[in-house]
Amino acid sequence: MGARLLGGATAAALVLGGLGAVGAAAAPKGPGPRYTAGASGAGDAYFPFAGNGGYDVRHYDLDLDYAPPAPAPAPLEGRLDGTATIDLVATRDLDRFNLDLRGMEVESLTVNGRPAAEIAPPAPGATVDGAAFWHVQDDDARVWELTVQPRPKLKAGQQVQVVVEYGGVTTRPEDIEEALYGWVTTRDGAMVASEPDGSMTWYPVSDHQTDKASYSFAITVPEGKVAVANGIQPRPAETAGGFTTWYWDAPDEQASYLTTASVGDFELRPPTASASGVPIIDAVDRDLTPGRLETTNASLARQAAMIDFFESRFGPYPFVAFGSIVDDDTIFYALETQTRPVYSRQAAEGTVAHELAHQWFGNAVSPERWQDIWLNEGWATYATWMWTEENGGPTAQQSYDDWYDESRAADYWELQIGDPGPLGLFAEQVYDRGAATLHALRVEVGDEAFFIATRLWLERFDDGAATAEDFQAVYEEVSGEDLDEFFEIWLVDQVKPPADWVQP
Structure with missing residues (x-):
């Protein structure tokens, strides 16, 4: 990260305790596969419920619709609706498995095209008939687990596609320690910065860096707004009926906390490139003050030279693109979101160098x-x-x-x-x-x-x-x-x- 004032370790993100797996079923006895519940966390001592066990996500396809807040003095609330298509592979024989999802409500869920019924969380050890899902959101215990019970059960090595339709109101906490975490609602859109475990605030995910995956995005916003995510644009944005859909593709392995889908009044600038051919794509808020815009432009102009220098020390740049998202927010902040770091208020040269270096240290190797x-x-x-x-x-x-x-x-x-x-x-x-x-x-x-x-x-x-x-x-x-x-x-x-x- 660049700005340490707020870092990214918000109080809202910190999990200081742990609970057992929610609703874990007992493994069947006898010969043959022993189906078990996938763990409700990746095993991180700091964040016991971040990530999940029993599977490996290969790809997330996120189809998002976002309505930013109305102009002031209307409440600072947006509306996010999404369909997440998640391709994963079971790494053990699974009776059920978890995804992380916080603050959103699940509308429907399918596994390999088979619908699952929404049920109340069963008692520990209880048997549940049929395909089902349940969603535990306990802010006091800091547990946000979407549990999926597929039927038939999953065998180790089986490829699975999970489709989750979900949505909810997005807000911005007044507490400065929570203000920059996950999907951060802004008056003109959203600034998305999720370190260490804020991605679960805007899509269902295995929210730990030990389970990296590729991503694709289709983000629909009101016409005139620009949506910027990781990677490159595989095709131009499309506008119809007063809305624009922006497409982004991030084919490289990526930790969930490095994912972004920021929305705002951005100028999406024509790509430039480093000497080695790395595309550089910048999105700069049109509302930056003249002084901050001057600082930002001077810093971004040096990105190609920075890439060249770091490549000479560390080896080839590890991803398909680089660039920036510079948002006119009220608090100085920066995060090394993969291929497209987020900067609030301005991008200073030292901070740009810092976030670029993270593409090797933290992003490529986490x-x-x-x-x-x-x-x-x-x-x-x-x-x-x-x-x-x-x-x-x-x-x-x-x-x-x-x-x-x-x-x-x-x-x-x-x-x-x-x-x-x-x-x-x-x-x-x-x-x-x-x-x-x-x-x-x-x-x-x-x-x-x-x-x-x-x-x-x-x-x-x-x-x-x-x-x-x-x-x-x-x-x-x-x-x-x-x-x-x-x-x-x-x-x-x-x-x-x-x-x-x-x-x-």
């Missing part, structure tokens, strides 16, 4: 556990240090020295960036100490080993997710060093690292 978010934010911050050095600013060493020598309160060093807790996901230390950790690692193993290992890390785990232990193993493999002490000092110890660790 943290398997949210506790390893320093691998996202530390890398994006360090890459920005490198970009600044390349353009005549302070060197990476000078940025490190400024970070290290700055007077800080003692409690700054108490946060373990290797396990910051759900309330610390977007703490300053995750960004800056994360970047300093990478610079110290670079000094420890030397430039050659550092950049070889960096490329190997990105190649080995491309389109997937990995842990800090995986990261350490790659750098030990390339450098031949035992880095246990290094990572203990930089990620775990709750004191300032030794002053002589990094020599100028």
Whole structure:
């Protein structure tokens, strides 16, 4: 992420407890397949109910209709209706499985074309006859689970298509900690930024980065509004009867929190390209103030050069396109939504570099556990240090020295960036100490080993997710060093690292 003031770890997103699987049926006894309920979470310690188990989503096709709020002083409420077509593969013999969906009401659901009946949640262990679904939304327990019981049951390896029709009123919480999470209603449309688990607020999903998928979008909005999502436009927008449908296609593997479908009064600019041919597609709010528009234009003009520079350090850009969505919102914010980062109010050069670097670090290779978010934010911050050095600013060493020598309160060093807790996901230390950790690692193993290992890390785990232990193993493999002490000092110890660790 770019702006740390709000980060993306909203209080609304934080799950601090856990419950058992909702309505899980007992596995049948005897020979043959043992059908079980898919887990109601992906196993993340910070967000126990984010994601789901028992299947692998391959593709989401999202057909959305959105009515933005009426002009002020009307309430800041929109209306979202959608049809989500979800292609998945069962990874075990399933009696039932879950999707994450929050704040929306399900109107109908089919599995492989067979309709399921909506029922009340059964008691744990109860037997349910026929195909059915039930939706538990418990804000106090922080559980939002859409449970699907297909009939016939699913066998491991079976390809399944689930179609969910759903809808609901969208609003914007007054609480600043909840204001930028998931589908964020704006007066002129919506700004969609979902880290860490806000995608469930606007479509049914396995909302964890260990279950990546490709996406396609058809977004219908009132004529004059522009809808922008991930990837490229496979065909032009179509207008009829006062409404326009915008089409987007994101064929690369993508974590759910990196998905966007922002709507507003955007100028969708003609594509440009980097030297390597990466298309750059920008959507800029027509209502930006002159000063912010000037800053934004100057920053976006440097995107091609940034891609060229990062490709020279990290390898080829990993996706089909890049670009931006710059929205005129009331709070500064940025998120590395895949191929098309979201910026509120303006896009500053350092923030653009940060969000671009995330396309490699966080998007192409995602943290398997949210506790390893320093691998996202530390890398994006360090890459920005490198970009600044390349353009005549302070060197990476000078940025490190400024970070290290700055007077800080003692409690700054108490946060373990290797396990910051759900309330610390977007703490300053995750960004800056994360970047300093990478610079110290670079000094420890030397430039050659550092950049070889960096490329190997990105190649080995491309389109997937990995842990800090995986990261350490790659750098030990390339450098031949035992880095246990290094990572203990930089990620775990709750004191300032030794002053002589990094020599100028």
